[in-house]
Amino acid sequence: MAYIIWSEMFSVRVPYIDNQHRKLIQIINNFYDALKDPEASMTIFQTLNELFHYTELHFKDEEEIMHLIQYPASKLEKHKLAHENITEQIFKLNDQLNRGDERTLYNLESFLNNWIIKHILEMDKAYQPYTTRYRANRPRQIMESDFYRNL
Numbered sequence: 505m506a507y508i509i510w511s512e513m514f515s516v517r518v519p520y521i522d523n524q525h526r527k528l529i530q531i532i533n534n535f536y537d538a539l540k541d542p543e544a545s546m547t548i549f550q551t552l553n554e555l556f557h558y559t560e561l562h563f564k565d566e567e568e569i570m571h572l573i574q575y576p577a578s579k580l581e582k583h584k585l586a587h588e589n590i591t592e593q594i595f596k597l598n599d600q601l602n603r604g605d606e607r608t609l610y611n612l613e614s615f616l617n618n619w620i621i622k623h624i625l626e627m628d629k630a631y632q633p634y635t636t637r638y639r640a641n642r643p644r645q646i647m648e649s650d651f652y653r654n655l
């Protein structure tokens with residue numbers, strides 16, 4: 505597996521979220537580095553822990569934004585479910601690592617491709633039209649908050 509390099513292809517046209525996705529990709533690359541190094545078992549767990557916490561924060565922010573831009577409820581529910589599944593996968597990776605399971609590297613590769621990358625490219629990009637519509641109609645006072653400034 506090669507390192508994941510951020511490109512425009514990943515952009516959901518929301519700078520706040522794009523920055524979080526960049527950071528996620530950076531943590532994933534660090535994690536992959538640590539997995540390749542047999543001396544780095546502490547770093548592996550630290551990086552996985554960081555991935556878990558950052559993913560949790562990102563999902564919370566993203567779900568809040570989807571709610572704000574009035575992403576349809578049925579789509580939002582599916583998206584939240586996908587986030588829950590990703591979180592579960594992180595727990596599973598953590599379990600495998602704890603057990604010293606040799607499939608971890610292979611499973612990490614499929615996790616990155618099938619869950620994180622595919623999720624950004626397919627599910628995250630799907631809310632883009634709603635962000636565009638929101639931008640055209642957003643209430644002025646929301647602009648003043650840091651959280652929404654880059655929406």
Ligand SMILES: [Fe+2]
Pocket residue numbers: 525562566624628
């Ligand atoms: Fe995302």
Ligand SMILES: [Fe+2]
Pocket residue numbers: 566583587623627628
């Ligand atoms: Fe998402």
